[in-house]
Amino acid sequence: MTYVVTVDICIPEGTPELDPLQRAGAVALVEDGLDAVRAVEGPDGVQVDVLDTIVAVHPGGALLKVVVDAPALEFAEGSVQVLVDELLERTEVLADWTIERCEVELHQDLARESLAAADGPDAPPDDLALRRARHTAGAPSAQNAGEGADGPDGAATKARAARARMLELAAELRAFPPAVFGVEADDDRRAVPAESARLAAGALVHATDTLVDELFEDVQVLAQEDATVAECEGPLWHLERLPDRYALQYDARFARRFLVTVIALTTRFTDGSFQHLSCVAEELALRFLLNEATTTLELHDLLDDHVSTALANLADALCIDTDHDRVHHPTALLPFTSWFTPFTEDSYAHPSTTDEPEAAPQ
Known part of the structure; x- marks a missing residue:
């Protein structure tokens, strides 16, 4: 079975953050180290095949997505842990880096449902499109349909839990103080309570993990079909919402660069x-x-x-137009080859995104 293992590796505590040159070097070292491995001997001597990897380095370390073929989740996580441990150990400049997280991220409810119904009538459908529709719709399984989880009391409990989780996550969005969301704004039309700002901030942190995982799935779909978004027959989470005029240019390579851009941006x-x-x-x-x-x-x-209003205030502060569901802002219509080009000399550019693809006909 194919698993996507997420790995967070961090620089030693107390050391200066990586500068752009160091980040470029770290990307090369990690990518080269992972590309050299095709299989890993996991726990109990089980061989686990490495199918794909994506590396995004940030000032405090790196985020890795490692796709493996393993007989079970535990083997996937264990083998990737071994792989990254060995990579860090044999790479002198990375030897003091540490693994903070190495896991297959599963939504608890979906994981429980999959385990309980693996061989029964409620097993998740094999077809990816059906899985996506089921996941998006949040359809309850027959197993829990009678438990009242979606009744008034259950819905209220879920809402309270979600609110508490968003408020807890808000502290992780360190780049934007409450004032950016409109707390204590002079204009009453833009002013929002502090808790509303925290909910907006927490939702952005929560959305980051979802967006990264779904874009990673988009990368995999395009890579498996060896197709562009315009040609792709499989379901895509997000890339279909990019400007249509360049749909023939959105291939797996572009999708990887865009995914790394998302990771680098949200890390900042x-x-x-x-x-x-x-x-x-x-x-x-x-x-x-x-x-x-x-x-x-x-x-x-x-x-x-x-x-x-809090989300709109943030968008305004960053000069982002959110009036349209589809992404057709004027800057998005700049030549495709300039999309990853920094606006200014001091603009941050992740090393993995700066290698321009060959120019395509406009």
Whole structure:
């Protein structure tokens, strides 16, 4: 079975953050180390095949997505842990880096349902499109349909839990103080309560993980079909919402670069180093993130006028137009080859995104 293992590796505590040159070097070292491995001997001597990897380095370390073929989740996580441990150990400049997380991320409810119904009538459908529709709709299985989980009491309990989780996550969005969301704003039309600002901030953090995982799935679909978005027959979460005029250019390579851009941007949001949007791709990424946060809040019935205003205030502060569901802002219509080009000399550019693809006919 194929698993996507997420690995967070961090620089030693107390050491200076990586500068752009160091980040470029770290990307090369990690990518080369992972590319050299095709299989890993996991726990109990089980061979686990490495199918694909994506590396995004940030000032405090790196985020890895490692796709493996393993007989069970435990073997997937264990083998990737061994792989990354050995990579760090044999690479002198990375030897002091540590693994903070190495896991297959599963939504608890979906994981429980899959385990309970693995061989029964409620097993998740094999067809990816059906899985996506089921996941998006949040359809309950027959197993829990009679438990009242979606009744009034259950819905209220879920909403309270979601609110508490969003408020807890808000502290992780270090780049934006409450004032950016409109707390204590002079204009009454833009002013929002502090809790509404925290809900908006927490939703953005929550949406980050969802967006990264779904974009990773988009990368895999395009890679498996060896197709562009215009040619792809499989379901895509997000890339179909990019400007249509370049749909034939959105291949797996582009999708990887865009995914790394999202990871680099959201990392700067959470580590507090964000200064401004650096390129067109980051503008597009932010629109996707705002849309994902809005969807998350709506799903949990947390999107009231104040929270909507808080998100709009953030978008205004970053000069992002959120009036349209599809991404057709004028900057998105700049030549495709310039989407990953930094706006200014001091704009941040992730090393994995700066290698321009060959120019395509416009």
